[in-house]
Amino acid sequence: MRLLIVEDENELAADILLYLRQEKYICDRALNSRDALSRIEMHEYDCVLLDLNLPDGSGLAILQELKHKNRNDGVIIISANHSLTDRINGLKLGADDYLVKPFHHSELAARIEAIIRRKMHAGHTVISWNEISIDTQSSEVSIHEKPVELTGKEYQLLLFLLANPKKVITRAALINHLWNESIDSEDNFDFIYTHIKNLRKKLQQSGCKDYIKTVYGIGYKLVDK
Amino acid sequence: MKLQSHYNKASVIGAICVLFIATIGYYFLLNNVLTDQVDDALAVEEAEVYDYIKKHDSLPDESVYEDQQLFFVKKTGPSFREFNSLKIYNPEEKETESHRQLVFTLTVHNEQYVATIRKSTESGQDLLWLILFSTLPMVLLLMIIVYFIKRYLERKLWRPFYVTLSSIKKFNLSAPQNITTQPTNITEFKELNESILSMTDKVRKDYQSLRRFTDNASHEIQTPLAVIHSKLDILIQQPELKEDSMELIEHIYSSVEKLSGITQKLLLLTKIEQQQFSNKEAVSISSIVNEKITEMQDWIKSAQLNVVIHGTDGQIQMDKDLATILVSNLLRNAVQHSSPGTDIIIETSAEHLEVTNAGIESLDSSRVFDRFFKGDDSSGHGLGLSIVAQICEQYGFHYDYEFRKDKHIFTVWFL
Numbered sequence: 001m002r003l004l005i006v007e008d009e010n011e012l013a014a015d016i017l018l019y020l021r022q023e024k025y026i027c028d029r030a031l032n033s034r035d036a037l038s039r040i041e042m043h044e045y046d047c048v049l050l051d052l053n054l055p056d057g058s059g060l061a062i063l064q065e066l067k068h069k070n071r072n073d074g075v076i077i078i079s080a081n082h083s084l085t086d087r088i089n090g091l092k093l094g095a096d097d098y099l100v101k102p103f104h105h106s107e108l109a110a111r112i113e114a115i116i117r118r119k120m121h122a123g124h125t126v127i128s129w130n131e132i133s134i135d136t137q138s139s140e141v142s143i144h145e146k147p148v149e150l151t152g153k154e155y156q157l158l159l160f161l162l163a164n165p166k167k168v169i170t171r172a173a174l175i176n177h178l179w180n181e182s183i184d185s186e187d188n189f190d191f192i193y194t195h196i197k198n199l200r201k202k203l204q205q206s207g208c209k210d211y212i213k214t215v216y217g218i219g220y221k222l223v224d225k
Numbered sequence: 226m227k228l229q230s231h232y233n234k235a236s237v238i239g240a241i242c243v244l245f246i247a248t249i250g251y252y253f254l255l256n257n258v259l260t261d262q263v264d265d266a267l268a269v270e271e272a273e274v275y276d277y278i279k280k281h282d283s284l285p286d287e288s289v290y291e292d293q294q295l296f297f298v299k300k301t302g303p304s305f306r307e308f309n310s311l312k313i314y315n316p317e318e319k320e321t322e323s324h325r326q327l328v329f330t331l332t333v334h335n336e337q338y339v340a341t342i343r344k345s346t347e348s349g350q351d352l353l354w355l356i357l358f359s360t361l362p363m364v365l366l367l368m369i370i371v372y373f374i375k376r377y378l379e380r381k382l383w384r385p386f387y388v389t390l391s392s393i394k395k396f397n398l399s400a401p402q403n404i405t406t407q408p409t410n411i412t413e414f415k416e417l418n419e420s421i422l423s424m425t426d427k428v429r430k431d432y433q434s435l436r437r438f439t440d441n442a443s444h445e446i447q448t449p450l451a452v453i454h455s456k457l458d459i460l461i462q463q464p465e466l467k468e469d470s471m472e473l474i475e476h477i478y479s480s481v482e483k484l485s486g487i488t489q490k491l492l493l494l495t496k497i498e499q500q501q502f503s504n505k506e507a508v509s510i511s512s513i514v515n516e517k518i519t520e521m522q523d524w525i526k527s528a529q530l531n532v533v534i535h536g537t538d539g540q541i542q543m544d545k546d547l548a549t550i551l552v553s554n555l556l557r558n559a560v561q562h563s564s565p566g567t568d569i570i571i572e573t574s575a576e577h578l579e580v581t582n583a584g585i586e587s588l589d590s591s592r593v594f595d596r597f598f599k600g601d602d603s604s605g606h607g608l609g610l611s612i613v614a615q616i617c618e619q620y621g622f623h624y625d626y627e628f629r630k631d632k633h634i635f636t637v638w639f640l
Contacts, residue, residue: 009448015455019462080447101447102454102485153523168461172478179520191527217471218461218478 001046001116005029006036006062007078008054012101016049019105019167020112032056037065040073046119047074047112050095060093067094074115078103104173110163129162130224131208143206153178154199161212161222170219196220229379233372240368244361252357259349260325264308267327270295270342274331284333292345297338304330304337310346322347385409389418396425398432399498440495443488450485457481483606490608493550494596497615502544510639511538511573513552518571521560529565539575541639543620551616554609555580555635561605562633579636587628594626613637 003025007013010031017027028043030036033054040048040062048066052059059077066073076097077090087098096115099108117125117136125136131144139155141148150158160177161169171192178195200212213221274295277285287296306329312321326343388407396404404425406418457478461471496502511534518525518532525532541548559569559582567583592598594614599607613635617624623638 009452011452012448012455015452015459018459080444080451100489101451102481103451105455105458170461170475170478172482179523191523194527195523215461215471216468218475 001025002043003027003112004036004039004043004045004048004073006033006049006054006059007051008032009051016105016108020109022167023109023165025112033059033062036062040066040071044071045073046116047076049108049112050075050077052077052079052090060090063090063093063095072119074112074119076108076111076115078108104170104176106160106164106167106169106173107177109167110160110177113163127159127162129165129222130211132158132162132203132211134159134162143203143208146206148202148206150199150202153195154202157195157199158203161220165222166224168215168219168221172219174219229376229383232379233376236375237368237372244364244368248357248361251360252353255353255356259346259353260310263325263344263346263349264327267308267325267342267344271327271329271340274340274342278331278333282333284338292348294343295340297340299336300330300339301337302330306330323350382411385411385414385418389414389421393421398429399500403429436495436498439491443492443495446488447485450481450488453481454478454485487606487608490606490612494608494612494615497547497612497619500619502547502619504544504546505542506545507540508543508545508548509538509540510548510552510578511536513549514556514571514573514578517549517553517556521556525560525569528560528563530560530563530567530569532569532571534571534573536571536573537575538573541575543639547616547619551613551637552578554613555637558605558609558635559633562600576640577636577638579634581632581634583631584628584633585631588626588633590626590628594624610635 001024003020005013005016005027007016007029008031013029013031017029020027028039028045030039033056036048036050036054036059048062050059050062059079063075063077066075075095076099077087077095078099078101079090080101090098096119097111099111117127127134127136132141133145134141136159141150141155141158156178157174160174174192178192196212196214200210203212204210209225211222211225213223215221270293274285284297285295288294289296306327308325308327310323310325312323314321323346324343325346326341328339328341330337330339332338385407389404392404392406395402404421406422409415409418457474460466461474466474514534518534555578556569556571559580562584563569563582568581570579570581572579572581588600589598594610595607596611597607598611599605614624616622617637620639623640625636625638627634627636
């Protein structure tokens, strides 16, 4: 799968590239909108990460160009601007998602995955990881082809972990993902333990190996045993 | 006390003093003139007496009329001539009357006499009082007329000043309306208006550049923060990291997120101030409360809090995003600052929203809504409640904090 990262901040672009390349993605990058426009001429992308503040204009122009050409590339706006109106404008213009800087790479990966699933794999929405498989259309989880009952939060948690396999995921990232903006990660995150513990228990009871490893002091990691 | 009243007070006191002194002076002046006239008349009588002696070589007959008397007394001594005033009791009218007399010595047939010519000045005195008493009401009337003319003129003349003043009172730095003034040809007011306009213009420019600075600074801070954050995301993937390093990284993470939260909230405050949230729609506060409480359920459970929601539902006309921020900040504040096992009571109605949580001692109620104000135990950044205040001010809602019976009570009235 092919991604385009349009981001003028070199360091940030390089890190995103590094994080995503380790997964199943081929990544291109563009540092300005001219570069980005010529790249979307050449390739169709599964997902375009679009910074709005580019040195030669707004990223929204690229979005408009994509929509103008009736392209089906997924678009995630990544912007330093937390404004709700910007978010709404971006989504109105046809962006699929909006992410505010700074963000967790794990969050970005999960969002990309969700968009690609939605856009590209219509009808084929099953994610598999060893004996775990998830049908994202019906939100059903099964272990060794036997269904497991999970709560909404547990399901989201599992999906998030599967979007970032073999990566250390911070508790703050998990909380941001599961509870959106209603809880600041600075507030308190003891309650994430409960959900992880319950998820582990349910998976193990269904005969699943314990793939969720606790990384002490910071968070969790989905490991391949 | 108004400036005009000060003026009026001073001018009335001044006028009364002047009137009083002037009356006394006027009295003495008129009195002098009258006395001089009488003295002249007495001198004429004296000349007649001398004429008579010259012609007849004897004293004239003594005469005693009511208003003029002439009599002689035989007496030796040095010769003299003098005018004097005296009061004589009149038994018929039962009152003392003032008189003026000329007393002088004269010699007839080697006999020395003292002659006295006396005139009543009672009619002159009456005239004097008549003049004084008729002048007084005239002066008083004049004063009253002058007072009213002055008052009318002052009202009219000071109008530009009051127009400017009421405009200054309504002045709001973040609102686009400027000060309105009334054109005037009074130099002082013209200068005042010009100075105020140029001052507000400068203040507004400074304020805008400050606001732009806050805005730009917040934006510019966000990018390096994103880079730090991103580097940390990469760093924690290193397999050789030890546990204590992870803990350090966790702290860096949370500080980065805190900093980014502060800049985002400052940006939000600026946006509310700039009235960038202008949508108005019917918003149900109680459904937002329910929605938020559901979202925060896990947090509330882990903090071992008991949430009680009661009251009625009502629609409020405001921006939905702002309503959500308002509710969520109040609820988060309550959850964040409650100790385990206590209650959070939320009361809603069409007119108000009240969030109550348990506490030990009162917060500084004059500062609790200030930016960056934090309670002693607070881990927040002290912007949540100032955002609540800013939103309320935007819509003219009244907001309040109260500490009663070991409870912090935050109330917003949507009126």
